[in-house]
Amino acid sequence: MNCLRNRFVKIALTTVLSLGLYLLAANFSHRGNLVEANSQSQLIAQANRRPSWLAPSPPKFPYFRDRKVVIAKAQKISDGLEAHIKAWFAGKAPPGIPNTLIPKGVDTKEFRNFRLVKPEEITPEQQWAVRPAEKINLKATRGFFPDPNATYLVLPNLLAPFGSKVIVEGEFPHARFFDIQATPSFHPEAYRYRGFGVGEVPIVDVDIDPLPGNVNPFRVDANRNATKRKYRVTFDMAIGNPVDLNPVFRPPHYRAPGNNRMGGSILYQGPWGETKPWGHGLGVWDMGQIWIRYYAPDKAKGSLGGVALPKVYYQFPDGRKYYIQADFEGWENRSNRRIAAKWTAPEDPTKHKGAKTGWFKKFGIFRAIVEGMALEVPWLNLDQEYVRDLDLGVAGRGEDMPPPGNFSVAATECNYINYLLRGMSLGRDKVAVLTGKLPTTPRTRNGEAVMKKAQARYWSITATDTALPEPDGFVGAVLHSVMDDEIITDAQQRYAIVLSRAEDRPKNATASNGVTWVNWGPTTNVTWTLRWMSVYPNWDFGLTPDDRKIGWASDWASKRYDPSIIGQNSHNGVLGEYLPEIHYMTKARFEKLGNSLKPDKIPIWEDND
Structure with a gap:
């Protein structure tokens, strides 16, 4: 659940930038939504300039004049x-x-009635906004781009003075993965404009020491089914560069021992916090958040992994404990609203989603927005330099920035996931096929006694709708998804995933033929997000697509962009067969391949059958 993006939608709903956010999050847009825009292209081309009401001018970085004053x-x-x-x-x-004591920039209409309570006076159910892991229901889809195999817990109103400790007490879930991430310590250059900016400071499951007499079930050879599994984690609210304060805050591994991290709950939003129309104009300040993720909970344990929600409280240096609560029910209800998946007319992929296009690594939500607009709406005249300048000015991020502004991980993303993106469409009577080699992952969802070492901790591909937001901001409905232990592989870990509408499923797209079939759903245009999770060193290997292997040169807007890294639709890039190759053909053409399917013999792209 991306609560921060929900808040942004309300502000930017009437702007073309919101169109970019939700149609082009993976650098691609819905062709039909460009018809009206193209009718204006000649006029704009004659003007030979970018209209300011369609694309903002990049703000100067940094926005402040004197960091000591900030x-x-x-x-x-x-x-x-x-x-x-x-x-x-x-x-x-x-x-x-x-x-008047709440940071000016917090939306006090969304978050109301800030009040102090004693820790014993509040329950975890009052503290967390919860998005549970669940099977996709096309009659009632979830929005805001989640992985349906993950449960998201968000504490959206983190607010405590510098010097306070934020303490999280809970139990290790029965799940494949678990981490806790808090917004970073106060550092003026580390912008945090709603869902854009610098990423969170993490602590991953295997690094958390259990309380005395308890077990951390995520450690190699530990008992995953131990009954005593409690932990306590502390984030100290601090001022300073989060990289200097946290040994853990280092790519690509984000690993460090101990249960203490340095975070922050008073944040600087940068220019869009104070200016309109592109920003909300409420003020440059904001409060923080805590994100907890449970990926792939054990099937018998439910979406919360068989444990109670964790408890959060704050503590002064002298030991006095308190908590600051706010009312956010309306915000949470909107975030968890469901809608039926929408039918849209079949159409073949456009050029930017075609036979030659591979994948793009995500370097932050905001950068993906702007790159998508530049690629799909050429009459806006947004070149690569513009993308870099706007990302720097609004989100405080870029390849030439000092840490943490140059990290690939950005706000609201899991530090242990490498996100690869691609847009795709599906024509009438057509099928899309993904082939490649799947990294090994541990088997855990059936209550296995231990978690074994593997090449990755988790792997999935999820499709979300690219349609414009609903009036209340609902966007990014999840339409189909498949995760590692659902994918059929051969002895060499090679797979063939066939995606089609139910009525277009090929007769030979069956498990007995070594094929994993996935229902595309009723919506034609989607964004695919490949989540490749790695926890070094026991769930990692030489082809993990992290910053060691795939850096800024894989980004289209980079000064050093090299499409041969992962941007081409082939197995010839740096990931070899581990990068999914996309095939496209008619149902009839796939059926002609017969029952003895070999992934390397499947035609790449035949859209004119």
Whole structure:
């Protein structure tokens, strides 16, 4: 569940940038939505300039003039909040926190009634927004681009003064993967504009020491079914570069021992926090978030992995404990709303989704938006330099930035996943086929006693709708998905995944023929997201597509862009057969291949059958 993107939709719904966010998140858009735009192309070309109402001018980076002044203002916000909390402890202030003490930039219509409570007065169910792992229901799809095999917990109103500890207490879930990520320590250059900007500071399952007498079931050869599985993790709210403060905050592995990290709950949003129309204009400040992910919960344990929700509370250096709660029910209900998948007329892929196009590694949500607009809407005259400048000015990110601004992982993304993106469409009576070699992954979902070493921790491909947002912001409906242990492979881990509408399923697309068939669903245009999860060194290998193997040169807007890395539709790139190759043909053509299917003999692209 991407709650931050939900908030952005409400602000940008009427702008072309929101079109880019949801139609072009993987660098591709719905052809039909470009018809009106193309009717204006000659006029715009004659003007020989980019219309400012369609594409914003890149803000200067950094937005502030004096970083010491910005840090002093952040400290003032913290001091005001701390004074109120101490007065409350002394019985001299009410539990309600005035909006004047909330960072100016927080949407106090979305998050209301900030108040102090004792930890024992609040339950975890009141603290977390939950998006459960579940099977796709095309009559009631989930939105905001989730992986349906993952449960997302989001604490959306993290707010505590510098020097406070944020403590998370819970139980290790029965799942394939688990991590906790908190927004970074206050660093003015580390922009955090809603869902855009610098990524979170993580702690991954295997690094968490269990409480005395308990077991961490994610460690090699540990008992996955242990009954005593409690943990306690602490994030200290701090000022400073999160890379300097956290040994863990280093790509590509993001590993460090111990249960303590340095995070932040007072954040700097940059220019779009203060300006309109492209930004919300509420102010440059924001509060933080905590993200917890349970990937592939054990089937018998439910979406929460058979454990209770974790408890969060805050603590002053002198040991006094408290929590700051806010009401966010309406925001959560909108985030978890469901809609039926929409039928759209079949159409063949456009050029940018065609036979020669491979995959793109994601370097942040915002950059994917702008690159998509540049590739699919050429009359906007958005070149690669523009993409780089806008990403730097709005999100504070780029290949020439100092850490953490040059990390591939960005805001609201899992630090242990490498995201590869591609757009795709499906014509009438057509099938799409993915072939390649699947990295080995541990088997866990049937309650296996231990988790074995493998080449990756988790692997999946998920398709989301590319349609414009609904009036309330709903977008990114999940339409189909397949994960590692659902994919049929041969002795060499090679696979053939056939995707089609139910009525177009080829007769030979069966498990007995070594084929994994996936129902495409009723919607024609989708964005595929390949999630390749690695936890070094026990669930990792030499072809993991992390920053060691696939850096900024795999990004279209990079100064050093090299499409041969993963941008071509073949097995000749740096990942070899581990990069899925896309095939496209009629149902009849696939059926002619017979029952003795060999992935390397499947035609690449035959869209004119």
